[in-house]
Amino acid sequence: MAVEVPENVVVSRLDALANWCRKNSLWPMPFATACCGIELMATGASRHDMARFGAEVFRFSPRQCDLMIVAGRVVMKMLPVLQRIWQQMPEPKWCISMGACASTGGVFDTYAVVQGIDRFLPVDMYVPGCPPRPEQLIQSIIDLQDIIQQRGTIQGSIVARPGQLPAPRALMELPVLNQPQTRIGS
Amino acid sequence: MPSNIESVISDLKSQFAAESSEFRGQTRVVVAADSLIPAMSRLRDEHGFDMLVDITCVDYLNYRDAVHRFGLVYLLADTQSGRRITVRVMVDEPDPKVASVVPLWKGADWLEREVWDMFGIRFEGHPDLRRILLPEDFAAHPLRKDYPLQGRGERHNFPVLTRDEGGS
Numbered sequence: 001m002a003v004e005v006p007e008n009v010v011v012s013r014l015d016a017l018a019n020w021c022r023k024n025s026l027w028p029m030p031f032a033t034a035c036c037g038i039e040l041m042a043t044g045a046s047r048h049d050m051a052r053f054g055a056e057v058f059r060f061s062p063r064q065c066d067l068m069i070v071a072g073r074v075v076m077k078m079l080p081v082l083q084r085i086w087q088q089m090p091e092p093k094w095c096i097s098m099g100a101c102a103s104t105g106g107v108f109d110t111y112a113v114v115q116g117i118d119r120f121l122p123v124d125m126y127v128p129g130c131p132p133r134p135e136q137l138i139q140s141i142i143d144l145q146d147i148i149q150q151r152g153t154i155q156g157s158i159v160a161r162p163g164q165l166p167a168p169r170a171l172m173e174l175p176v177l178n179q180p181q182t183r184i185g186s
Numbered sequence: 187m188p189s190n191i192e193s194v195i196s197d198l199k200s201q202f203a204a205e206s207s208e209f210r211g212q213t214r215v216v217v218a219a220d221s222l223i224p225a226m227s228r229l230r231d232e233h234g235f236d237m238l239v240d241i242t243c244v245d246y247l248n249y250r251d252a253v254h255r256f257g258l259v260y261l262l263a264d265t266q267s268g269r270r271i272t273v274r275v276m277v278d279e280p281d282p283k284v285a286s287v288v289p290l291w292k293g294a295d296w297l298e299r300e301v302w303d304m305f306g307i308r309f310e311g312h313p314d315l316r317r318i319l320l321p322e323d324f325a326a327h328p329l330r331k332d333y334p335l336q337g338r339g340e341r342h343n344f345p346v347l348t349r350d351e352g353g354s
Contacts, residue, residue, distance in 0.1 A: 076321070076340060076341045076344075077319075077320065077321050079344055080344065083344070083345070083347055086347060087347065109335075109336055110335055110336065110337070111328050111333070111334070111335065111336060111337025111338075111340060111341060112320075112328070112337070112341065113341065114341050114344075115341065115342075119342070119344075119346065120344050120345070120346050120347060121347050122347065122348060122349045
């Protein structure tokens with residue numbers, strides 16, 4: 001039986017609609033402890049402009065966030081704070097581990113520095129670099145958006161469906177900034 | 187009336203049997219642990235070294251020709267003339283301890299807490315000798331040379347949060 005769909009009506013799955021809303025409205029929680037935090041600020045500022053990807057609303061209250069960006073090394077005295085902030089964030093939530101130190105401890109293999117936050121927290125996306133450039137962070141947000149679109153559910157949980165992820169989109173396919181061709185002073 | 191540095195050294199030598207040396211214009215004296223407070227009081231009140239710049243410590247474990255285990259370093263300055271002097275006190279295991287200089291300089295409070303935290307040297311008479319940087323339940327003193335650089339597993343003893351937490 002064919003159902004007549006009126007004009008201007010789009011049919012979709014509820015999961016897909018929720019995922020589409022969520023992925024384009026990420027609210028990052030900047031957990032910036034080191035030099036990666038500077039790149040994170042640059043990513044949010046006008047030149048690189050995370051607003052192009054719907055993730056510009058940084059909130060310092062974890063209860064208003066759904067994306068934690070851990071930017072910088074985490075020492076063992078800070079880790080209980082980090083875990084508490086993660087628990088305070090409402091579901092659904094995601095975590096980006098930005099830079100070598102947050103992902104692995106980096107060069108700081110000492111008694112005080114946690115060797116990768118993924119030992120104690122769920123991490124969705126790792127960004128390599130020391131520190132990563134803003135383009136890399138933007139790429140990780142694009143990839144995270146794809147994960148949310150493909151694997152999220154209306155209840156908020158992430159369902160692992162391996163094999164369904166598309167090939168990662170390249171940053172160049174998306175609108176890029178109008179870079180000036182000449183540098184001042186050159 | 188600030189006295190010149192040579193008279194300060196000769197005074198400390200005669201009063202407290204201090205040893206002195208000079209390196210690149212920096213004057214250093216070594217005093218015995220039990221004469222630390224009289225020597226510091228004399229430096230502050232008689233010789234005008236009114237500012238305690240820093241207290242730190244050196245662990246001489248496995249150090250060539252070292253006799254003592256720890257060397258406590260007190261950096262003093264005279265804010266009137268700009269002179270500086272380094273006072274060193276040697277302490278040994280077991281139970282390395284020295285008198286606190288908090289009664290002389292209030293600012294020694296946190297400096298001594300840091301030395302206690304990192305080296306485990308007790309400052310007797312300190313009003314509140316707690317750890318200042320490391321977590322309170324930390325068991326060791328990590329700047330000692332016999333403490334492993336990567337720790338004794340302290341950084342791995344946290345609960346692990348998973349996606350299942352919170353029932354989502």
